[in-house]
Amino acid sequence: MTINLPPDLPSIANRKKQEMLDLLLEEEYGCLPPRPYLVSAETVKTDKKFCAGKAFLEKVMLNCKADFGEFSFPVYLVIPRNADKIPAFIHINFRDLVPDKYQPTEELIDAGFATLTFCYTDVSSDDGDFTNGLAGVVYPDGVRKRDDCGKIGLWAWAAMAVMDYALTIPELDKERISVAGHSRLGKTALLVGALDERFDCAFSNDSGCSGAGLSRGSEKETVQKITAKFPFWFCENYKKYADREDLLPFDQHFLIAANYPHKVYVASAAEDPYACTKSEYRAAVAASGFFEERGVLGFVHPDRLPLIGENFHNGNIGYHLRAGNHYFSREDWLRYIAFLNAKHKAT
Numbered sequence: 001m002t003i004n005l006p007p008d009l010p011s012i013a014n015r016k017k018q019e020m021l022d023l024l025l026e027e028e029y030g031c032l033p034p035r036p037y038l039v040s041a042e043t044v045k046t047d048k049k050f051c052a053g054k055a056f057l058e059k060v061m062l063n064c065k066a067d068f069g070e071f072s073f074p075v076y077l078v079i080p081r082n083a084d085k086i087p088a089f090i091h092i093n094f095r096d097l098v099p100d101k102y103q104p105t106e107e108l109i110d111a112g113f114a115t116l117t118f119c120y121t122d123v124s125s126d127d128g129d130f131t132n133g134l135a136g137v138v139y140p141d142g143v144r145k146r147d148d149c150g151k152i153g154l155w156a157w158a159a160m161a162v163m164d165y166a167l168t169i170p171e172l173d174k175e176r177i178s179v180a181g182h183s184r185l186g187k188t189a190l191l192v193g194a195l196d197e198r199f200d201c202a203f204s205n206d207s208g209c210s211g212a213g214l215s216r217g218s219e220k221e222t223v224q225k226i227t228a229k230f231p232f233w234f235c236e237n238y239k240k241y242a243d244r245e246d247l248l249p250f251d252q253h254f255l256i257a258a259n260y261p262h263k264v265y266v267a268s269a270a271e272d273p274y275a276c277t278k279s280e281y282r283a284a285v286a287a288s289g290f291f292e293e294r295g296v297l298g299f300v301h302p303d304r305l306p307l308i309g310e311n312f313h314n315g316n317i318g319y320h321l322r323a324g325n326h327y328f329s330r331e332d333w334l335r336y337i338a339f340l341n342a343k344h345k346a347t
């Protein structure tokens, strides 16, 4: 094997999924608030002739009632017309925009995919303020316990509420709803996939450190750097591992593996050194055994690092290395679609 994994990488052999999730939640992302017991959608606007009349667009306010209180946020639903059993992506986006530079909505429609999109800062701001949005409802005094979740956990909570809503939309194929996000939202998408088995696949686009990339041996961003700059993405406990990656009782291959039993996908970009594409690849390699132990294909890859442009789509862990830099490109989306369609055809 020419792909060297860090020698002190915690093994996933004979692990239980729950054990991996507990470690990831207690030590890295924090424990999420309880899921809502009721999710309902109120229409804000509709466009029946969206994108040259190819699709129906509806903007809704998603109202979530939970034991800790009530929270609403906007979601855009786009459904191709004249189709049923439609596969869909829940896209956690950086902007309140459809289409958007990170979401080529018309191409997704042309490929027969619906989208449910929300803007992450409509859930809670991307900073250390825990008094606004969902954070303000969950943490009324703005203060967290050491293992309470940070912003990634709150954005993930919202994506799962969107899944609750998606499952009520008759046109959608309930077995084929995936979640996707880029960078910090790729980290979020992987956590969503690990926590929620209703998804078909979780797509991590260029998520890097504390996402798809192994922390041990990472060449650029480290736990020290990320917790110094973005401490609010994680729980307080995570800071313990700044410059002490060797003490982590897990690594990010646990997050990829915890996506079992559904599919998971790691996308990297060749000119994205900060996300340490090698660490992302190694994490996919290290997660593979968890799937294989359960009798299904894990990460099917050659015995070497990937070449620019390659796709590895044969296993339940999908992968590609795109040319270009840190971006959620149309090309990433098209490769995701190719992966999903190939898997669907095979079943």
Ligand code: GCU
Pocket (backbone or CB within 6 Å): 182, 183, 184, 185, 206, 207, 208, 209, 221, 226, 274
């Ligand atoms: C920063 C951060 C990364 C993150 C990225 C993003 O660069 O250090 O970890 O993935 O922002 O979300 O755009």
